Amino acid sequence: MASRAVIAVEAKFSQMMRSGELISAEALAYGSFKGVAGNDQCFSYRLSPRHAYSSHQAPAVLKTYNPDHYRIKHLFANKTSPLWISIYCAKLNGGNKKVIRTHMVRRVRTAMTEALKRHGYDLSGRKVSNDVERNKNGDLVGTMIISTKERSLTAKMDVLQEQAEMAVATMIRKSGQEFGSRQTNPYQNFNQQGKGANDTKRAQTGNRVRGGENGTTVNSPQKKPFKKNKVFGGMSYRQK
Template sequence: MAARATGTAAVAVESKFSQLIRSGQLKSIDALAYGSFKGITGDDQCFSYKLSAFHAYGSHQAPAVSKTYNPDHYNIQHLLVNKPSPLWLSVFCAKVNGGNKKVIRTHMVRRIRTAIREALKNHDYDLSGKRISNSIGRGSKGEDLVGTMIISAKDKALTAKMDVLQDQAEMAVTALIRKFKLEREARHNSSNQNASKQNKGTPVEVKRVQMKNRAREKGGDTTVNSPKKKKNTKNKVFGGTVYQK
């Protein structure tokens, strides 16, 4: 029984994961474009970043996601499908930028996360993308910030002043919020277009019949049925086909 329940859960996770991939709500980080810092040269940048208004999984998770025989295949998919945070934030530092000492790389990551946290707080979000409760009472809609932000630390993150790092974090967060709002407006416009298509007026021929029925009802006559297409029947004969109406 336990094995059957586990198999059923795995199938459900696989199905939901495939649905998210097909709908575009879950993507690979490789499909995301790098963000930009206007007016800041590459040597002065404290980090590089990728943004998406949808959720995206990292390159280190791709092998487990794509290969069903991978021992972590189910665990990674289950983690991605059931991840509760609206904003998926990941900050890392490679050895090529932070050196071999883990304590230094950890310090660089911590500085960037602190700057990102403050930038999100300025827009009434916490680090997970959820609205801060105090901001809802000030007139905010209370909508969470959904998306993905992948940040890679650079050498400058270790020596830059905190206000410089804070300014770059503000640029990245502002770009993410702008992308999220554009995607939300696009979904809203798409839903309105679909609704208008479904609520289009009745065909002209049907309207004409309805008007005739109203006129006949006033005069006490019988109603007129809606027009129907006549069916054609075929009789096969030698030398061709004869159509009878």
């Protein structure tokens, strides 16, 4: 039974990677704070309208001998929240004291929670609604990886919430663009693929036999015959 569960998790995880439903954090774009100087920024963030695993999870995902390999894949294969938010504080920004780093992460998480709530979402990205039949298309889908900065420790809460509002607005815009493109062209990944040699050859053949403007058939060009000439006992070929 255990082996069947492992095979099922591996199969689902592989399908998520092939379909683009799950990507690496390296593919995430950096978000910006318009009008906010670098020293005044309380955190930096990367985001994508798709789900992604973080860089510190990559070794466990990519290396089968990693002790957390199956646990991480099982986590992603069974994760149901539409919005994946990861907030962390590096020692470079928060120092060596874990209690300080934890406090910085908590402040940023509180600001993000309030910003999402103002837009009608909970921290998992689900649309907050009193309706019994909630439309899942209204959920906020994607990934946000947030790294706190030194300013998050001393900044006032309204400053933190203002920057969190910018980040959430950017996430909502990107998620909406992704959903709109999927609705417009659900097969966009297939349409973007390049044509193969056989497709190109068939297209060229079709152009040669396709009717002209007056309905006449356009024949493919004929090769000119060659004429033999004797040159110093040898043979040369001259085209007419």
